[in-house]
Amino acid sequence: MTISKRCLSLSPTLGSLHPSMTLGITSKAKAMIADGRDVANMCAGEPDFDTPRHIKEAAAKALDAGDTKYTPVAGRPELREAVAAKFSNENGLHCSAQQIVVSPGAKFSVFATVAVLCGPGDEVILPKPYWLSYAEMVLAAGATPVFMDTALADGFCLDPAALEEKVTERTKLLVLNTPSNPAGGVYRRSVLEAIAELAVRHDFMVLADEIYEKLVYESDFPHVSIGSLGPEIEARTITVNGFSKAYSMTGWRLGYLAAPEPLAKAIAALQSHSTSNAVSFAQAGALAALTGAQEPVEEMRQAFAKRRDEICRLLHAIPGMNVFVPRGAFYVFPDISAFGLDSMTFAERSLEEANVAVIPGKPFGMDTNIRLSYACSSDTIQKACGRLAEFCGTLR
Ligand code: PMP
Numbered sequence: 001m002t003i004s005k006r007c008l009s010l011s012p013t014l015g016s017l018h019p020s021m022t023l024g025i026t027s028k029a030k031a032m033i034a035d036g037r038d039v040a041n042m043c044a045g046e047p048d049f050d051t052p053r054h055i056k057e058a059a060a061k062a063l064d065a066g067d068t069k070y071t072p073v074a075g076r077p078e079l080r081e082a083v084a085a086k087f088s089n090e091n092g093l094h095c096s097a098q099q100i101v102v103s104p105g106a107k108f109s110v111f112a113t114v115a116v117l118c119g120p121g122d123e124v125i126l127p128k129p130y131w132l133s134y135a136e137m138v139l140a141a142g143a144t145p146v147f148m149d150t151a152l153a154d155g156f157c158l159d160p161a162a163l164e165e166k167v168t169e170r171t172k173l174l175v176l177n178t179p180s181n182p183a184g185g186v187y188r189r190s191v192l193e194a195i196a197e198l199a200v201r202h203d204f205m206v207l208a209d210e211i212y213e214k215l216v217y218e219s220d221f222p223h224v225s226i227g228s229l230g231p232e233i234e235a236r237t238i239t240v241n242g243f244s245k246a247y248s249m250t251g252w253r254l255g256y257l258a259a260p261e262p263l264a265k266a267i268a269a270l271q272s273h274s275t276s277n278a279v280s281f282a283q284a285g286a287l288a289a290l291t292g293a294q295e296p297v298e299e300m301r302q303a304f305a306k307r308r309d310e311i312c313r314l315l316h317a318i319p320g321m322n323v324f325v326p327r328g329a330f331y332v333f334p335d336i337s338a339f340g341l342d343s344m345t346f347a348e349r350s351l352e353e354a355n356v357a358v359i360p361g362k363p364f365g366m367d368t369n370i371r372l373s374y375a376c377s378s379d380t381i382q383k384a385c386g387r388l389a390e391f392c393g394t395l396r
């Protein structure tokens with residue numbers, strides 16, 4: 001008997017997601033390189049450094065000692081304490097360990113937050129360009145994404161007056177990402193204060209994704225956590241962070257958040273029925289990351305700062321390429337509209353014709369731009385920019 005359409009029909013929410021294009025194109029580029037093709041891979045959403053040794057040793061020791069069983073769903077008590085201490089000492093939050101949930105990746109921290117807070121009828125404001133997974137997560141929850149433009153002149157940060165125009169009675173959540181993927185925008189304290197005032201006055205929640213917090217490059221633009229700006233905004237903020245970017249631990253799958261306690265409980269309940277705890281011995285590594293030497297983080301930041309300067313200088317020299325110098329994270333997001341191609345076509349052709357793998361801006365909400373990651377060697381940066389210069393020359 002043939003299987004019916006009804007059996008195979010997918011849920012309109014969770015069954016209808018698009019696969020992540022960042023992960024998809026990155027694996028395609030890696031596979032091409034493994035096949036022997038000389039591709040300059042500018043896709044990577046992960047640092048190219050190894051995880052610092054003391055973190056690996058702590059996890060290996062835990063594994064050796066038999067730390068291989070379930071842990072409490074929201075993470076081991078000592079790790080939740082260390083995360084709460086980090087948020088208090090470094091970010092100015094006032095949270096207890098009960099407000100912390102450790103998850104298998106910050107992606108799941110964001111997903112779980114959106115899933116427990118938002119549903120049909122709720123609006124979630126996403127400033128463009130946004131990290132592509134936010135929009136899919138909002139759709140997965142059955143809520144409505146409300147996109148808003150940002151300007152290059154504002155460093156790709158939202159303008160509070162424009163935000164107020166987007167707020168309705170249905171606004172449930174604003175997703176703020178600082179420093180941002182893909183544009184490298186970093187929010188100033190004064191702008192965050194204005195956003196916090198709006199969130200409190202109009203009574204909506206803010207999800208602050210601060211996973212790139214350690215990677216900022218300009219003293220005028222230090223990282224500021226919106227949740228630190230007063231008790232009323234802290235009560236409306238979920239602060240998400242993780243180990244992937246700061247400690248180069250993307251494969252370990254470790255993220256965490258601080259939320260008002262009832263929300264943290266709801267997120268832990270969702271986690272208890274979906275992923276359960278983050279990997280037991282990885283949590284030992286996470287504890288070592290937070291409590292051990294921080295020098296490797298600063299060394300990596302300095303290396304990224306140099307590469308940022310190099311890639312921006314080389315891209316600026318390509319006629320028609322309009323480059324905003326990112327203030328944080330490890331991506332550049334130039335406007336390529338002068339070349340007369342949409343971002344998908346540009347990315348496809350730059351891979352096929354110039355052997356440069358980039359991510360199109362379209363899934364980030366901006367079809368006029370492409371994303372290049374500078375989490376790669378200086379040689380790769382030079383090779384990619386040289387090839388792009390030649391490729392762009394053929395388009396003009
Ligand atoms: N937020 C942003 C903005 C990101 O770029 C990423 C990248 N992976 C994440 C969250 C999730 O990180 P992870 O799941 O590896 O902790």
Ligand code: GLU
Binds near residue numbers: 045046107
């Ligand atoms: N966040 C990274 C990126 O945007 C890694 C891939 C992903 O998780 O989407 O490339």
